[in-house]
Amino acid sequence: MTRAPLALALLAATALPTATLAAPAGYAPETGTVHGAPLPAPTDRPLVPPTATWDSFHGQLNAQKYAPLDQITAANAGQLQKAWEVHTGDVDDGSGGGTETVWSATPIFANDTLYLGTPFYRILALDPGTGRQKWAFDTKSELKPLTQPALKNRGVAYWQAAAPEPGASCQKIVYIGTMDARIFAVDADSGTPCAGFADNGVLDVNRWNTTNARWPLSVLQPPTVVGDHLIFGWAGKDWAYEQAPPGSVFSVDARTGRLEWTYDTLPAGIRDQTGTANVWAGMSVDEAHGLVYLPVSSPSPNYWGGNRTAALPTTTAVTALDLATGRMVWTRQLVHHDIWDYDINSAPTLVDIDVDGQTVPALIQATKMGFLFVLNRLTGEPVWPIEERPVPQGDVPGEVYSATQPFPTRPAPLLDQSAKPEVWWLADLVGFGECSRLFDSLSYEGMYSPPTTTGGGVLAYPDSSGGVQWGGVAVDPVSQTAVVNTSHIVQYLKLFDRETYDRVAGASGAENGYYPQEGAPYGMMLDVARNWLGMPCWKPPFGELVAIDMKTGAVKWRRPIGASQQYGFYMPESWGSPTIGGPAVTKGGVIFIGATIDSKVRAYDLGTGRELWSSIVEAPAVATPAVYDYKGREYVAFVAGGNPIIKDQVGDEVVAYALPQ
Amino acid sequence: MPSPTRSRRRGAIVLFAGAIGGCAVALYNYFVPLTGVTGSGGALLVIVSSALVAAAALVLPALAGRAGRVVLRTLAGLGILGTALAGLLLHEGWLVLAMAIALAGLAIDLAQSRAPARRGVAA
Numbered sequence: 135m136t137r138a139p140l141a142l143a144l145l146a147a148t149a150l151p152t153a154t155l156a157a158p159a160g161y162a163p164e165t166g167t168v169h170g171a172p173l174p175a176p177t178d179r180p181l182v183p184p185t186a187t188w189d190s191f192h193g194q195l196n197a198q199k200y201a202p203l204d205q206i207t208a209a210n211a212g213q214l215q216k217a218w219e220v221h222t223g224d225v226d227d228g229s230g231g232g233t234e235t236v237w238s239a240t241p242i243f244a245n246d247t248l249y250l251g252t253p254f255y256r257i258l259a260l261d262p263g264t265g266r267q268k269w270a271f272d273t274k275s276e277l278k279p280l281t282q283p284a285l286k287n288r289g290v291a292y293w294q295a296a297a298p299e300p301g302a303s304c305q306k307i308v309y310i311g312t313m314d315a316r317i318f319a320v321d322a323d324s325g326t327p328c329a330g331f332a333d334n335g336v337l338d339v340n341r342w343n344t345t346n347a348r349w350p351l352s353v354l355q356p357p358t359v360v361g362d363h364l365i366f367g368w369a370g371k372d373w374a375y376e377q378a379p380p381g382s383v384f385s386v387d388a389r390t391g392r393l394e395w396t397y398d399t400l401p402a403g404i405r406d407q408t409g410t411a412n413v414w415a416g417m418s419v420d421e422a423h424g425l426v427y428l429p430v431s432s433p434s435p436n437y438w439g440g441n442r443t444a445a446l447p448t449t450t451a452v453t454a455l456d457l458a459t460g461r462m463v464w465t466r467q468l469v470h471h472d473i474w475d476y477d478i479n480s481a482p483t484l485v486d487i488d489v490d491g492q493t494v495p496a497l498i499q500a501t502k503m504g505f506l507f508v509l510n511r512l513t514g515e516p517v518w519p520i521e522e523r524p525v526p527q528g529d530v531p532g533e534v535y536s537a538t539q540p541f542p543t544r545p546a547p548l549l550d551q552s553a554k555p556e557v558w559w560l561a562d563l564v565g566f567g568e569c570s571r572l573f574d575s576l577s578y579e580g581m582y583s584p585p586t587t588t589g590g591g592v593l594a595y596p597d598s599s600g601g602v603q604w605g606g607v608a609v610d611p612v613s614q615t616a617v618v619n620t621s622h623i624v625q626y627l628k629l630f631d632r633e634t635y636d637r638v639a640g641a642s643g644a645e646n647g648y649y650p651q652e653g654a655p656y657g658m659m660l661d662v663a664r665n666w667l668g669m670p671c672w673k674p675p676f677g678e679l680v681a682i683d684m685k686t687g688a689v690k691w692r693r694p695i696g697a698s699q700q701y702g703f704y705m706p707e708s709w710g711s712p713t714i715g716g717p718a719v720t721k722g723g724v725i726f727i728g729a730t731i732d733s734k735v736r737a738y739d740l741g742t743g744r745e746l747w748s749s750i751v752e753a754p755a756v757a758t759p760a761v762y763d764y765k766g767r768e769y770v771a772f773v774a775g776g777n778p779i780i781k782d783q784v785g786d787e788v789v790a791y792a793l794p795q
Numbered sequence: 796m797p798s799p800t801r802s803r804r805r806g807a808i809v810l811f812a813g814a815i816g817g818c819a820v821a822l823y824n825y826f827v828p829l830t831g832v833t834g835s836g837g838a839l840l841v842i843v844s845s846a847l848v849a850a851a852a853l854v855l856p857a858l859a860g861r862a863g864r865v866v867l868r869t870l871a872g873l874g875i876l877g878t879a880l881a882g883l884l885l886h887e888g889w890l891v892l893a894m895a896i897a898l899a900g901l902a903i904d905l906a907q908s909r910a911p912a913r914r915g916v917a918a
Contacts, residue, residue, distance in 0.1 A: 701836040701840075702831075703837045705884075733831065734831075750830070
């Protein structure tokens with residue numbers, strides 16, 4: 135983003151906002167867990183697969199991102215070598231008039247093959263031991279930024295019949311979604327379309343886009359496959375419209391594409407006046423209890439809620455559905471009346487934990503706010519108390535404010551969102567006081583400080599990119615250690631009434647950090663708090679890796695992760711890096727993660743947090759790695775695709791590492 | 796026994812060798828994939844700065860005026876130190892080593908430029 139928004143915001147700064155801890159302003163949040171359909175009858179499916187499994191986006195349906203492999207250990211991880219490397223060719227940095235690519239695919243290992251989706255919406259099937267391409271399938275999808283600013287893909291999904299018929303095609307299927315709202319199904323052995331799936335192998339998801347259909351329902355996150363169900367949400371366009379397509383999740387038959395059920399995240403009476411609360415991130419599944427867990431995002435528009443003044447307890451929430459029927463079993467709202475774009479943005483991680491002498495079937499829901507909500511995954515009730523605490527109230531005409539927000543008491547927040555971040559003296563010095571002046575013009579009384587039209591605006595920390603992003607939490611289920619990477623990013627936000635917005639943002643809108651929220655009475659400006667040189671105005675670290683003992687909720691260790699990099703110059707590693715992409719953990723006591731600005735992939739000691747190994751890849755590896763065993767050799771595979779949220783560098787590299795043979 | 800002219804040039808030769816070596820390292824890191832700084836502005840900056848130090852090494856022996864030599868040595872020294880610092884931040888260890896050689900060359904050049912003058916005073 136350019137500096138124009140900052141300059142305009144400073145020019146507009148006339149008075150400090152008047153947010154105070156005030157009485158409720160007419161909005162009654164639905165607190166606690168809301169219960170619905172009865173819990174399905176349990177089966178004996180284990181939560182943790184008995185053998186090494188990495189056949190879905192989060193490795194396993196429980197989203198633990200855990201490999202029970204111990205060939206690579208903390209003692210020998212330093213010897214890791216590149217086993218193979220592939221460049222897909224599906225990359226565009228946008229400089230030639232094309233659309234920039236953002237590639238966050240986690241490779242999946244199934245059918246003795248490594249499957250990948252690319253941001254050009256192709257499926258690649260690779261030999262897991264050599265990277266040799268077995269086949270490729272091109273959806274020939276439109277390569278235009280229909281909903282997202284870049285061409286995005288987070289990979290593919292895999293299904294296989296319980297008893298595959300020998301010689302028959304499409305007994306094993308790979309699926310890829312596209313930005314133009316289609317899901318393609320191809321035979322996992324040959325890459326040929328499965329004609330029996332939907333319309334000759336293609337499911338048009340947009341046929342269900344019937345309310346506020348301003349853009350296609352982009353399927354960028356691979357569907358969740360459980361049994362013979364293919365369950366998926368979709369992604370859209372942020373900050374553009376007041377009314378947008380309302381959130382919905384679909385389950386279709388994995389063989390035929392026939393619709394089984396739909397779950398609408400918003401009640402019927404309000405869908406057309408708001409929208410989204412979509413499920414754009416991954417989901418997790420407790421097969422034994424027949425539940426699929428949805429991270430549900432915030433309603434539209436993101437930074438003003440005057441069009442949705444009733445309690446909407448199923449938004450910015452974690453929700454458990456009966457995966458056979460789609461009926462809601464329970465839901466728990468994690469942000470009331472969300473006007474901060476604090477989407478719940480990662481699949482909850484399912485793990486059984488021993489707390490106070492009892493084994494609790496738990497889930498860990500990471501959030502953009504830096505909270506980890508730990509709930510009983512069967513009931514939605516907190517494992518440790520969650521307190522409703524008063525939060526600041528705002529003064530924007532037409533808006534309503536929730537008087538309280540839920541604060542988990544354990545684990546402690548991953549970052550301190552209670553006090554205004556301190557100005558970093560170095561950035562302030564280089565900026566000749568620019569950062570101090572900016573922070574002085576911004577209000578902040580904790581992360582739930584409401585958006586405002588006054589002063590320079592409000593400081594947003596954590597900002598809408600987190601906290602924690604879609605990589606979520608990895609867990610070693612044996613030691614019950616959770617591992618999560620965080621970002622510490624400060625943005626600032628200001629609302630403008632429509633007339634002022636049109637004047638300061640220009641008729642084109644959505645440029646230079648301005649976003650119209652078209653239809654709402656307020657447009658908005660959002661920018662990162664930086665000085666003229668691009669240095670962050672807030673104190674490092676800018677990102678951390680944290681390990682938590684889930685038996686007690688106590689932090690085992692935390693450390694800055696990676697290094698920030700600007701114009702090629704590396705900053706000290708003690709400053710850390712903002713992160714996108716999640717960790718994977720192994721039985722060998724190793725954490726693998728990319729995620730950092732410096733385009734390095736790393737291994738850490740699960741027990742101590744000590745860095746064991748690193749390697750440079752083509753671009754930031756903004757996806758969770760895959761860990762798999764192939765012919766007796768343990769591999770860790772990364773996709774280095776980049777994301778302009780953290781660095782303007784893209785790549786098309788798939789790289790696998792292993793110990794020397 | 797080396798001639799005074801060749802002796803004066805020894806420092807410039809070492810300075811040039813360090814600078815041109817640094818320039819080669821910087822070019823490699825800029826153009827070769829997976830160096831960590833490929834195509835970056837910082838890597839481009841040290842290509843230019845090390846090339847300028849190399850150019851200074853070529854000009855230095857031919858410069859007649861004392862004031863001009865002082866100015867050029869000062870600029871070359873700043874260029875070397877700045878490039879070395881940039882090399883540290885770019886994690887280009889070989890560039891830092893090359894700049895250390897260049898700095899040694901500059902020191903030799905400086906020492907040799909002073910040596911005849913001191914002999915002259917003693918005589």
